[in-house]
Amino acid sequence: MEVxxxxxxxxxxxxxxxxxxxxDILEKCVNAGRLAPSGRNNQVLEYVIINDEQMLPRMxxxxxxSIKLPPEKGGPLPANRPKAYILVLINxxxxxxxxxxxxxxxxxxxxxxxxxxxxAQENGIGVCPVMMFNADEMKRILQIPDKYEVAIVMTxxxxxESPVAEESTGSVEVWVDxxxxxxxxxxxxxxxxxxxKF
Ligand SMILES: Cc1cc2nc3c(=O)[nH]c(=O)nc-3n(C[C@H](O)[C@H](O)[C@H](O)COP(=O)(O)O)c2cc1C
Numbered sequence: 001m002e003v004x005x006x007x008x009x010x011x012x013x014x015x016x017x018x019x020x021x022x023x024d025i026l027e028k029c030v031n032a033g034r035l036a037p038s039g040r041n042n043q044v045l046e047y048v049i050i051n052d053e054q055m056l057p058r059m060x061x062x063x064x065x066s067i068k069l070p071p072e073k074g075g076p077l078p079a080n081r082p083k084a085y086i087l088v089l090i091n092x093x094x095x096x097x098x099x100x101x102x103x104x105x106x107x108x109x110x111x112x113x114x115x116x117x118x119x120a121q122e123n124g125i126g127v128c129p130v131m132m133f134n135a136d137e138m139k140r141i142l143q144i145p146d147k148y149e150v151a152i153v154m155t156x157x158x159x160x161e162s163p164v165a166e167e168s169t170g171s172v173e174v175w176v177d178x179x180x181x182x183x184x185x186x187x188x189x190x191x192x193x194x195x196x197k198f
Pocket of ligand 1: 067068129132163
């Protein structure tokens, strides 16, 4: 898949097929994240990959947002829940050594996350980035040392839905139609891209 096509066709996927995601693919996604840009090449991010079936429900219990909505509102049936997770961690010791401000580190989290998403997509895997999660509980469950902060959680699996992006007519509120299809209004290019002057 071409990069432009991948970037423009990507949608957050919250319903997944009942099919495991191999560690090899997940590791490849993290490798794409690892090589994302970082300020002064600081590389303060680390990752936890989870695809153990016993662990999946414990992870799902500790995330939030639309991925936890009931099925009629676009959330997954139990069989369609995420089949893998990738946590992006900030190593706060390396962050302090780098002296990098947190907003810059969060940009790096975003860049690494998008690399993960695009690498996943190339392998037929859908992703939803999730910022609503219980960080303390995840750290406890996954035995993550104190010096790490969980920056973002990515849920992954083979897509079992096909959300559509469409031009916003004003509202940007995501909605689900009677067939269960998620509609994602996007602001129009001509409304947000300014050329040579604002
Ligand atoms: C920083 C960030 C945090 C997000 N947090 C959540 C979340 O906690 N739960 C969730 O279901 N989706 C979450 N999302 C996914 C957004 O809801 C989704 O990107 C948005 O609705 C646009 O849809 P699209 O990704 O298909 O373009 C998050 C996305 C981003 C970029």
